Amino acid sequence: MDGSFALSALGSLTFGAGTLDRLGELLVSQHHGKVALVTSRTFSSSRRCDELLRDLHARSILCSVHPVSGEPSVTSVDSIARSVHGDASDVVVGIGGGSALDTAKAVAAMAPLWAVGPRSDTVSVKRYLEGVGDLAPPPHRLPLIAIPTTAGTGSEATKNAVIAEIGPDGFKKSLRHDAYVPDHVIIDPTLAIGLPRQISSASALDALTQLLEAYTSINANPYIDALALDAIGRVGNALRAFLEKGEDSVPLRSELAYGAYISGIALANAGLGYVHAIAGPLGALHHAPHGVICANLIEPVNRAMMEVARDTVFLEKMERVSRLWGEGVVDRLGRLVRLAGLPRLGTFGYTAAELAAIGEKATGRTSPVTLKSEDIVRILHGLY
Numbered sequence: 001m002d003g004s005f006a007l008s009a010l011g012s013l014t015f016g017a018g019t020l021d022r023l024g025e026l027l028v029s030q031h032h033g034k035v036a037l038v039t040s041r042t043f044s045s046s047r048r049c050d051e052l053l054r055d056l057h058a059r060s061i062l063c064s065v066h067p068v069s070g071e072p073s074v075t076s077v078d079s080i081a082r083s084v085h086g087d088a089s090d091v092v093v094g095i096g097g098g099s100a101l102d103t104a105k106a107v108a109a110m111a112p113l114w115a116v117g118p119r120s121d122t123v124s125v126k127r128y129l130e131g132v133g134d135l136a137p138p139p140h141r142l143p144l145i146a147i148p149t150t151a152g153t154g155s156e157a158t159k160n161a162v163i164a165e166i167g168p169d170g171f172k173k174s175l176r177h178d179a180y181v182p183d184h185v186i187i188d189p190t191l192a193i194g195l196p197r198q199i200s201s202a203s204a205l206d207a208l209t210q211l212l213e214a215y216t217s218i219n220a221n222p223y224i225d226a227l228a229l230d231a232i233g234r235v236g237n238a239l240r241a242f243l244e245k246g247e248d249s250v251p252l253r254s255e256l257a258y259g260a261y262i263s264g265i266a267l268a269n270a271g272l273g274y275v276h277a278i279a280g281p282l283g284a285l286h287h288a289p290h291g292v293i294c295a296n297l298i299e300p301v302n303r304a305m306m307e308v309a310r311d312t313v314f315l316e317k318m319e320r321v322s323r324l325w326g327e328g329v330v331d332r333l334g335r336l337v338r339l340a341g342l343p344r345l346g347t348f349g350y351t352a353a354e355l356a357a358i359g360e361k362a363t364g365r366t367s368p369v370t371l372k373s374e375d376i377v378r379i380l381h382g383l384y
């Protein structure tokens, strides 16, 4: 084995059908009595949410609910953080997709700052974002529990929250600190049963992109390779069964949820590649969901990489993936994307000039293969 590597710490994990029911006893065991629940609107209006709130009430745990929709924004994080501080909540629980979990993560980091007083100009999360802010992220946060409901971003296993402002001068930037990895993760795959096919497939294709980019990253290591390769096999096969047979089962949802969690660990330790380098600025310009952007890019980017790749490690890794899938990597990716039937990028209002500007500036981050900027622009123009 060549080189050295380090692994980021993880919180504890409880995985399995019905494990959401264990949140109450976890909170009691951690002596929490005032919970700030940051949830997706879908979960906050669900029967499972009502049952959860009844259980917490029966345990004499006070709870404030903060429903969120759309991408996490500076405004929503600042507003919820101020409210959570005002409530004197002693733990933040995020339940939902990546947006809810990232909002919860940022709120847990920012709420303690309100203790310095409302006249402070240092309480907005914008001042702590990479590439946008001017201050180092605060190292202390409220205790944080993450409960993903869509198997996608893997935010439950990462140390960053992506905050977006959408528009011509928009940005998608991270609030990042080693201390922001959630303390506890509960993955209950039954929470995803019945989710719309488009949300499920876009989320899974995001997770699959993250797994492939981390697995083939120049910063990969044997530990991450082992986790990521196994998860790539599971997600690629489970998503095919889900999309082809219309099967919505606990075992399939478990494969996708597990894969998304591993994708978070993999990206946090090995980094990401071209698709995510392009997806960031694309997502900041127009309201295109991150998973849909990844779904648009995953096949053409991997096809272009395979065409020019000379890196034997990369090619061997792609060969291992094809053996798990029983067909070529690009063929399987194309099959999954076609079955998912997600909107093309062009439907979100991107102009040819915007796509060209993003393509010309794109770097491969930790990709083992270098693509020419004209090839990236050609890929983007092909997504109308």
Ligand SMILES: [Fe+2]
Binding pocket: 153, 206, 207, 210, 276, 290, 294
């Ligand atoms: Fe992603």
